[in-house]
Amino acid sequence: MPPAVATAVHVATLARKAGRPIPPKVYAVLEAAANPWPAEWLLAPLPGDPIRVVELFAGPGGWSEGIATVLGVVVDSVGVDLSKDACATARAAGHRRICVDITTLDPEHIALRYVRGLIISPPCPSFSPAGKHTGQEQANILTLCRVLAQCSEAGGFLPGNELDDWCEGCDVCDELGYHDGYAPRSGLSWDDLRAQLAPLTDARIGLMAEVLFWGFGLQAAGAPLEFIAMEQSARLPEQILDDIRLELRGGQGEGEWAATTYKILEASEFGLASRRERVFFLATRRYVSLPTPSPEITKTTMAQALGWGEGERINTRGVRPIDPKTGRPKGGNEFSADQxxxxxTGKARTWKRVSDGLRLTIQEGGLLVGFLPSYIWEGSRTSVFQQEADVVPPIMAAAVLSEVLGVPWKPRVRDYTDQLYRMNDFLDPDADDFDTVA
Known part of the structure; x- marks a missing residue:
């Protein structure tokens, strides 16, 4: 740390402990050194301060709302996302955002040395059915996994005893410290590893590696990281999940993250009024289980969520040819709202209620993915529906993080969904809340 910054940290810390404001000139030094992170993150937390959390690919606020609104937990969180509209949506709800490509940031930034939680939701089109399935191609999987396998050593967290199976106490390894705790850092930077992802046919696949770049990078910065939570398409190949898990566990289960688990969860089983199947991954210092559906949580239909009567149907794809064998439109372009x-998806902006032709509104889309009617969505209709399609539902964020944050999720989710789906008086079915261009 440069001497001027160290002095500013010292003065600011004394001011905080005395309950006084940080002098403006001192704060300016901190702000410049911490950029783009909060200036206060250069200072050690004081007793009683909330834990610091970094959210990557943070979007419009699903994880943030799950923590703050559903669980009611106060954390000192900063999210990073490339979408200006998603960042604007999150900021309107009071969540801090840095609007930038996360691959341009340094996981070992000095301002991150007190971070205790990492949340990351890499883009999923490369793996999901809606995409081109490039993430399922074996050549891409092997390229990604070769990089994943180098991450613990790049960060300095490769257990030295991994080498014991083929090398027992030779002089060279003993001198280098390979048989005493962790092997020395490999010398590869996170940007060096990112460069190795260049052969991927879809650059978004490589963003999965950021889970380990930031997990090990934060630790290398000195961060007392306690948990890593990740969400991704349910179609994410198990080879990738297992390799991430293997690297965190140190191969023989003796690494920094011996307790890692993942599970596919379906959101409607937790009370959400829309189906959403995703894989959630959780790495912790102690064993923590991922949630399972509970009979205490009432399932909600689309019609119930939106205050409609029974028997309504939704048209998703406009007029489709009729299949002569079934007498029904081809392509499955309708579904019942009584479920x-x-x-x-982003194309939900075209959904219409069959009985009257009214299009699904932005506010209704937000309700279906678990956001209160008062949530302010920023951007065009097309942009907002894409945000709603990509977001982690707050109730799922709450359920997944409940154990690591020490708050039972079932009563909180039950209360939240009761409130969420009984606020239909706030909906204006005649509101024209979208652009004329879909």
């Missing part, structure tokens, strides 16, 4: 809705 949880289909999973929202």
């Amino acid at each position: 949880p809705s289909n999973c929202l």
Whole structure:
């Protein structure tokens, strides 16, 4: 740390402990050194301060709302996302955002040395059915996994005893410290590893490696990281999940993250009024289980969520040719609202209620993915529906993080969904809340 910054940290810390404001000139030094992170993150937390959390690919606020609104937990969180509209949506709800490509940031930034939680939701089109399935191609998987396998050593967290199976106490390894705790850092930077991802046919596949770049990078910065939570398409190949898990566990289960687990969860089983199947991954210092559906949580249909009567149907794809064998439109372009809705995609902006032709509104889309009617969505209709399609539902964020944050999720989710789906008086079915260009 440069001497001027160290002095500013010292003065600011004394001011905080005395309950006084940080002098403006001192704060300016901190702000410049911490950029783009909060200036206060250069200072050690004081007793009673909330834990610091970094959210990557943070979007419009699903994880943030799950923590703050559903669980009611106060954390000192900063999210990073490339979408200006998603960042604007999150900021309107009071969540801090840095609008930038996360691959341009340094996981070992000095301002991150007190971070205790990492949340990351890499883009999923490369793996999901809605994409081109490039993430399922074996050549891409092997390229990604070769990089994943180098991450613990790049960060300095490769257990030295991994080499014991083929090398027992030779002089060279003993001198280098390979048989005493962790092997020395390999010398590869996170940007060096990112460069190795260049052969991928879809650059978004390589963003999965950021889970380990930031997990090990934060630790290398000195961060007392306690948990890593990740969400991704349910179609994410198990080879990738297992390799991430293997690297965190140190191969023989003796690494920094001996307790790692993942599970596919379906959101409508947790009370959401739309289907959304995703894989959630959780790494912790102690064993923590991922949630399972509970009979205490009432399932909600689309019609119930939106205050509609029974018997309504949704048209998702306009007029389709009729199949002569079934007498029904080809392509499955309708579904009943008397069940949880289909999973929202960006194309949900074209959904119409069959009985009257009214299009699904932005506010209704937000309700279906678990956001209160008061949530302010920023951007065009097309942009907002894409945000709603990509977001982690707050109730799922709450359920996944409940154990690591020490708050039971079932009563909180039950209360939240009761409130969420009984606020239909706030909905204006005649509101024209979208652009004329879909």
